[in-house]
Amino acid sequence: MSGLGLNHFLVLAALLFATGVLCVTLRRNAIGLLIGVELMLNAANVNLVAFHRWHGNVDGAVFAVFVIMLAAAEAAVALSIVLHVFHHAASISTDDYTEMKG
């Protein structure tokens, strides 16, 4: 562990989070957007686990396990809804979801 400290993990998490945000804002594809969300959730997980080691209490690791579970649930819910939308719009591009405006 020498030379590898808390800050390295925090920088990694921040970069991962930034990548996720970029992915969410730039992608015009519903699946791509959800992948971006996964990156953001996992950035938070890296933070939580790094802080768990740093503080020496178990809370961060437990939270990370719960987040992994939640991410799975979220993917199931989100993908089923995207499939449902695709059924009507025949497209997964978020630009085509424009039935309602104003």
Add this chain to the structure above:
Amino acid sequence: MTPLLPLLAQEAGKLSWDRMPSPGRIAPELFLCLWAVVILVVDLVRGKGSWKHFTTLSLVGCAIAFALAVFTAPGNDAVGYGVGSGGVGALTPDAISRFFKLIFLATGFLTVLFMRRSADAYAREPELHVILFGALAGACYLAGASELIGFYLAFEMVSYTGFLLAGYRVDDPKSAEAGGKFVMFGAVSSAVMLFGLSLVYGATGSMQFADIAKALASQDASPALLVASVFVFAGFAFKAAAFPMQFWCPDVYEGAPAPVAMFLAVASKAAVFSAAIRVLMLGPVTDTAPTLTQLLPHGATVTQTILIFASAATMCWGNFAALRQTNLQRMLAYSSIAHAGYLLMTAAVVVPGAQSGRDAVSAMLFSFVIYLVMSAAAFYVVTVMRRDAGTAEVGALRGFAAKHPLFAACFALVLFSLTGLPPTAGFIAKLQLFQPVVGEGHFVLAAIGLLNGAVSLYFYAKPIGLMYLASEGPPERTPAPNGTDRTILAVLSAPLLVLGLLWWDSILEFAQTAVAAGRNP
């Protein structure tokens, strides 16, 4: 740094039955989860029974959960893992959370009732009721959460079920689009909030709200904490449909089935406010919960400034954008945004620990009760419109008062109450919300609020004008409420007049008692 496994073993050693006392104190939540399973099992074994049995089963479930919430004694100690270390734990079912639970469960009951009355295809699916019970259980947990993991899990439980409910009309492209937009914006905002929470944990080393507050009080502001508080605010603002995270709300409420839109507008919003009130009002250093004030570097003023601007922008956006709406359901979505603005306005002047802060919180609780009744009545009219006329366009109400005078009069009363005109209960609710704002000397904010009230009269008056002044439209495009519809609407709108004139103070007293007895006001 300690390895994970010994830590886990050490923590697991603390778990024992003595440390998991009194599951009875979370009886409503446990019952809701159980009832969801019961509905699923009944669906498996029922054969070809009528779909109405399910709605009856759900209605009974909501009623039992409501009774359980009434009779479960609230208390300020935590329930669950971690109990004993100074009365903290994952859940603290106190008097405030009980007040919110009653609101959620009443909303759930009305949602199921409206689904039954809509007789639409989506309402015949038992899974819909299972999801609804999940949402109710999540909202009840959220109202009592006193620890980050439990808080986030409950928050997501309300969110995910909301996504599914909004997109439940399989035959309707608008409903699909509503679900799609809701899930995408919702997933992003909750991921942002989670990152903020991870930074809060990093800065404080604890998940318990109480310990977080203590840790934050003893350290200086840092950029990480600023980022954390902005991210957490974004998560809250999204669920509350507050500016600048309000853009999803009209589309989702318009596309969702009308009863579901009502559920999202009342229960889902009340759930996020129940958590926000905990974070906001709860007091200075020594008290047992963190405040946004402490999360932000420059203390109270920054939080207050953010909330004041957010509230002013939210109500202006909601009211002015509502002016040009012709779809009643969409108009009600903007109206719910405007109401979130009024609530934020009162939230902005909550002074932690002070009596005025307590009064502001009781005013918010009180106005939620009134808002529940008003919204339910208004969305019931939309439900009837969509059932009979197949549309929520205001034009369908043309000349409606001539044929259905009672129904039209009740709806007009509801719209007056939403505007906040005396002698309706909506007026009392607005008055209560404005009082703390004026009391704390925020005259400009109060003036903006009043101006918004005046603007809202224009769009709320639109349906009334059409019902009473316009000539009748074609009968097949006009809603035709029957006796049951009239009874339901009359029962929902009568309290608006009665409470506006007579017994509103007993509800307000109930709210004040809850706030005074609640955890750490």
